[in-house]
Amino acid sequence: MSESTVESPARGKRVLSEGKKAERRLGLWLCAPAAIVMIAVTGYPVIYSIWLSLQRYDLRFPGQREFVGLTNYITVLSNSYWWTAFGVTALITVISVAVELVLGMALALVMHRTLVARGLIRTVALIPYGIVTVVAAYSWRYAWDDNTGYLAQLFAPGEAPLTHRASALSIIILAEVWKTVPFMALLLMAGLALVPEDLLKAASMDGASGWQRFTKVILPVMKPAILVALLFRTLDAFRIFDNIFVLTSGAQETGSVSMQTYNNLIRGLNLGVGSTMSVLIFIAVAIIAFVFVKVFGAAAPGNDGGKR
Amino acid sequence: MAEIVLDKVTKRYPDGALAVSDMDITIADGEFIILVGPSGCGKSTTLNMIAGLEDITEGELRIDGQRVNERAPKDRDIAMVFQSYALYPHMSVRENMAFPLRLAHVDKATVTRKVEEAARVLDLTQHLDRKPGNLSGGQRQRVAMGRAIVRDPKAFLMDEPLSNLDAKLRVQMRTSVAKLQRRLGTTTVYVTHDQTEAMTLGDRVVVMRGGLVQQIGSPQSLYDQPANLFVAGFIGSPSMNFLPATLADGSLRTSLGTFPLTDRVRTLAEAASAPRDVIVGLRPEHFEDAALLDQTERARGGVFTAPVEVLESMGSDKYAYFTVEGASAAELDELAAETGAADLADAGSQLVTRLSAASEARLGQDLEIWFDPDKLHLFDPHNGRTLTYVK
Numbered sequence: 001m002s003e004s005t006v007e008s009p010a011r012g013k014r015v016l017s018e019g020k021k022a023e024r025r026l027g028l029w030l031c032a033p034a035a036i037v038m039i040a041v042t043g044y045p046v047i048y049s050i051w052l053s054l055q056r057y058d059l060r061f062p063g064q065r066e067f068v069g070l071t072n073y074i075t076v077l078s079n080s081y082w083w084t085a086f087g088v089t090a091l092i093t094v095i096s097v098a099v100e101l102v103l104g105m106a107l108a109l110v111m112h113r114t115l116v117a118r119g120l121i122r123t124v125a126l127i128p129y130g131i132v133t134v135v136a137a138y139s140w141r142y143a144w145d146d147n148t149g150y151l152a153q154l155f156a157p158g159e160a161p162l163t164h165r166a167s168a169l170s171i172i173i174l175a176e177v178w179k180t181v182p183f184m185a186l187l188l189m190a191g192l193a194l195v196p197e198d199l200l201k202a203a204s205m206d207g208a209s210g211w212q213r214f215t216k217v218i219l220p221v222m223k224p225a226i227l228v229a230l231l232f233r234t235l236d237a238f239r240i241f242d243n244i245f246v247l248t249s250g251a252q253e254t255g256s257v258s259m260q261t262y263n264n265l266i267r268g269l270n271l272g273v274g275s276t277m278s279v280l281i282f283i284a285v286a287i288i289a290f291v292f293v294k295v296f297g298a299a300a301p302g303n304d305g306g307k308r
Numbered sequence: 309m310a311e312i313v314l315d316k317v318t319k320r321y322p323d324g325a326l327a328v329s330d331m332d333i334t335i336a337d338g339e340f341i342i343l344v345g346p347s348g349c350g351k352s353t354t355l356n357m358i359a360g361l362e363d364i365t366e367g368e369l370r371i372d373g374q375r376v377n378e379r380a381p382k383d384r385d386i387a388m389v390f391q392s393y394a395l396y397p398h399m400s401v402r403e404n405m406a407f408p409l410r411l412a413h414v415d416k417a418t419v420t421r422k423v424e425e426a427a428r429v430l431d432l433t434q435h436l437d438r439k440p441g442n443l444s445g446g447q448r449q450r451v452a453m454g455r456a457i458v459r460d461p462k463a464f465l466m467d468e469p470l471s472n473l474d475a476k477l478r479v480q481m482r483t484s485v486a487k488l489q490r491r492l493g494t495t496t497v498y499v500t501h502d503q504t505e506a507m508t509l510g511d512r513v514v515v516m517r518g519g520l521v522q523q524i525g526s527p528q529s530l531y532d533q534p535a536n537l538f539v540a541g542f543i544g545s546p547s548m549n550f551l552p553a554t555l556a557d558g559s560l561r562t563s564l565g566t567f568p569l570t571d572r573v574r575t576l577a578e579a580a581s582a583p584r585d586v587i588v589g590l591r592p593e594h595f596e597d598a599a600l601l602d603q604t605e606r607a608r609g610g611v612f613t614a615p616v617e618v619l620e621s622m623g624s625d626k627y628a629y630f631t632v633e634g635a636s637a638a639e640l641d642e643l644a645a646e647t648g649a650a651d652l653a654d655a656g657s658q659l660v661t662r663l664s665a666a667s668e669a670r671l672g673q674d675l676e677i678w679f680d681p682d683k684l685h686l687f688d689p690h691n692g693r694t695l696t697y698v699k
Contacts, residue, residue, distance in 0.1 A: 201361050202394035205465075206408035206455070207382040216407075220398040 052275035059269035072276040082260060089256040093237040096176040100233060104184025111185060112192045129182040137246035140175045165252040175243045184229055191225020231292040235285055257281050310372040310462035310495055311337045312358060317367035319353050327353040329519045338493045342510035344500055350519040351499045355465050358497060360384050371462060387456035391468040393448045395440035402436040405454045426454040446477045463495040482508060503543050515539050537692035540589050540685060546660045551632060553588045562588060563632050567610035570682045573696060577686055580695040589685035595661035597669060598676035609678050619671045628669050630659040
């Protein structure tokens, strides 16, 4: 590192010494096994599904398999079911991530500030995240069931909340939020730990109230951590499947894009259209990641100056 | 600007640990006062209590005659400079300095004027739009000072503000802090563990140890009249030499020899009803190479001969180190451990002397050393208190 900074930038990397070159080669060799495994297990399926998405390929009519170019994409993107599912997914993603951020931040502050029984509180807070999603989803389903559900009887007696679109979507979001707030809180707590205690002391000396310390010092300083947490959660929420699968199976137009993909690919055995949908999800996720990293990330403190 | 009064202020942590005990100080309006002591002596806790960052367990803190124990830091109108500078990394220098003013809802024009004024005083004008991350240590320190001075607070609290700077810059900043304080005339409480800073900066110095105030006084009075062994050993660099001794028949028996007491010392020791066993304290500058003195001067003091162990030539003078045989008192060992001089206190105790540059002392050779017996301090070995205090 230090040697390359000494060199004049004009000559750049060309003037690496023999030792440096050997070190680079060794580095590449050491990375190679991991890189090959990565390509085998992720690269191949991605490319294969892109290849499938360009074909008419329905396992019920294997004889009709042929290369159709972008026809599948036109079919999917001009279909109202896809866009309904896309809207549902976007709605669930935005609302659940927003609620998770607020609740997660509150929980993180509590966990960060608490002095007594710190370990116990952190463990208890993490329980929802430790429960298998499908198991938790079933318990939510029974809780909101119109016959047996204690929550259904409490909030909507005589009705079946899971069979109405608005209430079903709310319950899906609730289940998502309940499951991932602890994860959000953990990520945010790591960010909170990065805010130096002296900074908060200085802010109180400068005359900041508790809320001002939070908005003007804590939030800006931990912005990188918040962005990382949001990125993880947005990507995760966009791929929502298990909660919907268990709670409504996508009935009453509550299915997400992942549900649609599952229905076409696994239930419908339509490899072409199903693969097209999974490629579209892949593209959507890539766009979300790109926006977070390039648009928000570039403005994060610590990245602009480089050193802090 | 304000007078700060600590009235029997005590800090006890929930686990029962006593951090500060019965602290009584009246800090006059415009005074520059230094809290100094080894780490863990309670000086930072005291500062945090004045700031309001830590609760006061007992006693009363008054600023301008008003009890402020229960007031939040933001309502005390005090500015603080932290050792880590605590600059907001997401704000530019300008925004950092404007932060306290913006929180106080000062109008924009005044904020700009005050920030620019402070930047001019601190020589930060060309850095106003940079982020703290891109500044050097000294510049960050000045921004921290700037953030404190923009709002004309009642008092400044400084928690080791120069400790993170390199030695040369620290000396420069020391003078500029002193100048700035004189110019603004704002009451300042300054915490440091560095006795040189304490001696050079303050109007008055408070020496603390283990949560207790040891002595309060001007730097010179602490140096000339240390109240106890701790203050004597802590103030002054290199520190005072201590030797166990016995008082008998108006003379002092030490491992260096037996020397008669001067009238001044004898009167003081008698007034303090000194015990038989005492500890003698002698500052390095009260020694001299006997060869450089004329007969009358030489006869006035005590002379002993010892081999030079280490010789450091500083140009202006020479430091010669000797090892003195003989048991050292328990109190001295404890003191050495606390002041961080533990590594010096092996087998015998070490004697540091400051000789004039003309001395022809040679390493490893015997040297005749003279000392001024009128300047010596006597301490009680049991409680460490001085026996030669001039009222």
